[in-house]
Amino acid sequence: MSFLKINVIKSLFLLSILAFSLNVFSAPHGDELYGRYCSSCHGKDGKGGVGVPLALHSFINSVSDEYLVKTIRHGRPGRIMPAFLSLSDAQVSAIVGHVRGWSDAPAPAEDTTVVKGNAEHGEKLFASHCVQCHGEAGMGGKGTGVTFSRKRELPIIAPALNNTGFLAAASDVMIRDTITLGREGTPMTSMLVAGLSEEDIDDIVSYIRSFEKTAAELEQTLNGAGSESPVIIVDSPYGLDETVENLKQAITDQNFTLIRTDFLEHGLVEEGKENKKQVVLHFCNFGFLFQALSLDPRVGMFLPCRVTVVEKDGKVKISTINPKRLSKLFNNHELDEYCEEMYEAYITLLEDAIL
Amino acid sequence: MRTMRHYFLVLVFFCCTAPHVHADDLLMVRTQQAFPEAMLALQTSIREHGYKVTRVQRIDIGLTGMGYKTDKYRVVFVGKPAEIQYLVNKYPALAAYMPPQISIFAEQGETVLVTANPMIYSEMIEDDADKILFRRWESDVYSVFDDIRAAED
Numbered sequence: 001m002s003f004l005k006i007n008v009i010k011s012l013f014l015l016s017i018l019a020f021s022l023n024v025f026s027a028p029h030g031d032e033l034y035g036r037y038c039s040s041c042h043g044k045d046g047k048g049g050v051g052v053p054l055a056l057h058s059f060i061n062s063v064s065d066e067y068l069v070k071t072i073r074h075g076r077p078g079r080i081m082p083a084f085l086s087l088s089d090a091q092v093s094a095i096v097g098h099v100r101g102w103s104d105a106p107a108p109a110e111d112t113t114v115v116k117g118n119a120e121h122g123e124k125l126f127a128s129h130c131v132q133c134h135g136e137a138g139m140g141g142k143g144t145g146v147t148f149s150r151k152r153e154l155p156i157i158a159p160a161l162n163n164t165g166f167l168a169a170a171s172d173v174m175i176r177d178t179i180t181l182g183r184e185g186t187p188m189t190s191m192l193v194a195g196l197s198e199e200d201i202d203d204i205v206s207y208i209r210s211f212e213k214t215a216a217e218l219e220q221t222l223n224g225a226g227s228e229s230p231v232i233i234v235d236s237p238y239g240l241d242e243t244v245e246n247l248k249q250a251i252t253d254q255n256f257t258l259i260r261t262d263f264l265e266h267g268l269v270e271e272g273k274e275n276k277k278q279v280v281l282h283f284c285n286f287g288f289l290f291q292a293l294s295l296d297p298r299v300g301m302f303l304p305c306r307v308t309v310v311e312k313d314g315k316v317k318i319s320t321i322n323p324k325r326l327s328k329l330f331n332n333h334e335l336d337e338y339c340e341e342m343y344e345a346y347i348t349l350l351e352d353a354i355l
Numbered sequence: 356m357r358t359m360r361h362y363f364l365v366l367v368f369f370c371c372t373a374p375h376v377h378a379d380d381l382l383m384v385r386t387q388q389a390f391p392e393a394m395l396a397l398q399t400s401i402r403e404h405g406y407k408v409t410r411v412q413r414i415d416i417g418l419t420g421m422g423y424k425t426d427k428y429r430v431v432f433v434g435k436p437a438e439i440q441y442l443v444n445k446y447p448a449l450a451a452y453m454p455p456q457i458s459i460f461a462e463q464g465e466t467v468l469v470t471a472n473p474m475i476y477s478e479m480i481e482d483d484a485d486k487i488l489f490r491r492w493e494s495d496v497y498s499v500f501d502d503i504r505a506a507e508d
Contacts, residue, residue, distance in 0.1 A: 035504055036497065036500070036501070036504075039385060039504075040383040040384050040385040040467065041383070041385075044385075044387070049385070082380075082381070114362075123395065135370075136430075150423070187507075218439055228477075230452075230475065230478055230479055231448045231449075231451050231452075231453075231479060232451075233447075233448050244358050260358055264439075264443065264450060264453060264454075264479050265439070265440070266409065266410065267407070267408070267409030267410045267432065267454075268407060268434055268436040268439055268440075268454065269436050276441070278443060278450060282412075286417050286418070287421075288419045289414070289418070290422075293414075293418065297428075297462075297467070298381065298383070298458070298467075298469045300414045300428055300430060300458040300460065300468055301430060301456050301458035301471065302456070302471075303414055304412065304414065304432065306377070306451075308450040308451050310443070310447045310450050312414050312444070312447055317448075319446050319447070319450055319451040321451050323454060328380070329380040329381050329471060329475070330381065331381075349368055
């Protein structure tokens with residue numbers, strides 16, 4: 001080992017430590033962080049779109065910093081808003097500071113007083129006053145907010161009140177105040193004005209809080225997909241060419257349209273110099289594609305469907321993405337059923353090809 | 356030799372544990388640029404970061420006839436030849452995801468770009484040293500998306 005090489009490695013090492021330290025100790029910029037992590041859903045100026053319009057005064061002036069922090073940390077499982085677990089406390093705080101800047105009013109203090117009401121009575125009131133927007137058992141409004149899946153003129157989709165993220169973030173007092181005052185600029189009207197008494201509203205708060213018992217169970221079901229392997233892979237008993245032909249036949253038999261077959265290295269290396277032992281088949285079912293994109297346009301990043309065949313050391317393997325694992329990426333449980341269906345289609349396809 | 360290994364291991368440790376934030380498994384950016392300008396900014400930035408655009412796939416053919424709201428939906432395949440070849444050769448299971456894709460679609464005068472966080476590929480490989488590659492890809496995606504945001508100003 002030459003003296004020069006050791007010095008280069010030492011320098012690299014010191015530079016990485018320096019970069020690490022700068023990353024840790026430099027003050028985070030809320031506007032930059034917001035731009036990077038929040039603006040694509042909540043809008044550059046907090047006017048909403050996919051996510052809640054954070055700059056709406058009836059919203060920002062009624063929620064505490066703690067609510068915002070907990071919302072960033074917990075997200076809304078299954079409802080698009082991800083949990084930002086890897087941001088530091090300082091970064092989360094900087095984002096909250098940036099959002100808070102859209103209003104001159106001071107942040108309301110978090111009040112953790114437990115509201116005590118009659119949950120049974122609250123359930124009846126919920127059925128008559130809240131279900132229409134917030135859904136049965138607080139499942140939330142239809143559509144999870146991703147564009148195209150709802151009418152754009154609606155400013156906000158009624159939140160899922162049985163969501164673990166919401167229940168962890170919202171205090172009883174915040175829920176009570178929202179029911180009492182409503183949210184100007186959204187479909188949420190004041191229930192006090194609508195004729196409910198303060199006691200009635202406390203009863204609804206207690207009913208909403210009772211969702212905590214079932215919410216955790218629901219989230220566990222949603223998290224199940226996280227344990228799935230990201231890839232479906234099978235060994236083919238056939239040679240590469242025969243496997244590819246079998247797949248083409250299986251694709252047609254499964255009512256998909258074969259779009260094209262090319263080498264994995266297509267476009268990566270000069271034409272003609274691709275590794276001929278790595279083949280990709282692209283195919284589609286347009287009806288299926290339409291359904292998926294209508295639910296969540298982001299799924300296009302795994303479309304069109306493709307199956308990859310790789311021959312290495314004389315063995316042929318067929319692999320595809322695992323839609324069940326990928327459904328977790330989107331945090332949109334309206335997609336789960338579609339991904340399950342897609343998973344079954346891939347499995348059938350692969351099984352047919354290696355029969 | 357031992358000294359070098361020692362420094363290398365510490366370097367790997369710092370690269371793997373550095374708090375380079377990633378929001379979640381999905382990376383997104385929305386730009387107020389129209390689709391053609393956003394597509395141009397994307398491809399320019401990809402190339403400036405040393406990656407190759409291997410294919411631009413149309414996703415929307417026939418969809419508008421079914422009632423879909425945009426006819427501007429593309430998937431851009433991106434990669435560095437040597438890295439893709441190395442990874443697929445060492446980890447054939449990764450082939451299903453290679454080359455990585457960025458989807459780009461128009462939405463009411465704006466354009467949205469989405470991709471999977473490359474760190475999700477780490478689940479499919481055993482060698483920690485190779486995971487650094489995905490960390491760099493992740494950092495590059497953020498940088499490309501920052502460029503696209505900056506291009507709208």
